[in-house]
Amino acid sequence: MSCAVRVSAYAKINLSLRVLGVRPDGYHELRTIFQSIALHDTLTARVRRGPFALECDDPACPADETNLVWRAAERVWAASGRRGTMRGVEVRLAKRIPLQAGLGGGSSDAAAALRVFGSLWRVNQPSLRDIAATLGADVPYFLEGGTVLGLDRGDLLYPLLDHPAAWVTLVVPPFGVSTAEAYRWWDEVRGSDVGRALSGPASDHQNVGRALSGPAFENDLQGPVAAHHPEIARIVSALQKAGAFHAAMSGSGSAVFGLFSRRPAAERATRVLQKKGVRALLTRTVNRAAYQRSYPRVVPTPC
Secondary structure, eight states: OOOEEEEEEEEEEEEEEEEEEEOTTSSEEEEEEEEEEEEEEEEEEEEEEEEOEEEESOTTSOOSTTSHHHHHHHHHHHHTTOOSSOEEEEEEEEOOSOTTSSSOHHHHHHHHHHHHHHHHHTOOHHHHHHHHHHHOTTTGGGGTOSEEEEEETTTEEEEOOOOOOOEEEEEOOSSOOOHHHHHHHHIIIIIHHHHHHTSSGGGSHHHHHHTOOSOSSOBTTHHHHHHHOTHHHHHHHHHHHTTOSEEEEOTTSSOEEEEESSHHHHHHHHHHHHHTTOOEEEEEBOOHHHHHHTSOEEEOOOO
């Protein structure tokens, strides 16, 4: 009997992240391009008797009600019409995506959980998308995958033609950066003038579009974060010197990526950085079709 469901929760990088200002609701107005990469966590849900349980192999990752996987399960349980406390499923989360790195690990885990529990408890896709939006601004992206333009808080999504396949050297510094910190630093450096421009009627999408001048691929958070963590700028420079056709911090950091057209060049860059004592990983981009084929995979295992 098949009673386990296993899914890969892929990380993302932000090919571009433009911060246009502060919205009237306090969130930041964004224009970002998400891209899936092959680095992933693995979520396995097993049907069993007893209360809902969550286990994680990373001690830094909470395995309680504060975890987005748990919160996703609670909301799908409620949406399915079930009553009482959750029961009947045990979830094991194998973490490979670094925490506080700008790679979307928690959000991707939540989206993977939505797909698993939606399948187990028969909740339709529109409802799952509505739930995703309540869990976090980038959780809806992880139900789509591939190359996607994100507007508003990053949750208004427009799928794009997939970016050409690329190999990725991913560098994870020995420190994390919280999303709140990164945006606070942006506010301190650049936020006030732009924020006023978006605080009134000028915040409609037509005027937001006029604010999008500048390089096509740029991360507006990189400068403010690098001012507090200079290692970010040094890693970007090292990847560029190694031949990356694009190198930048991902999201709010702290991870930095370099894109290479050929695997040997990415492997060389990864080895060079590893020899310097830097945590560097080799991965690749994942297109939308491959991403969506990964959900969900039923693994025949005894109950």
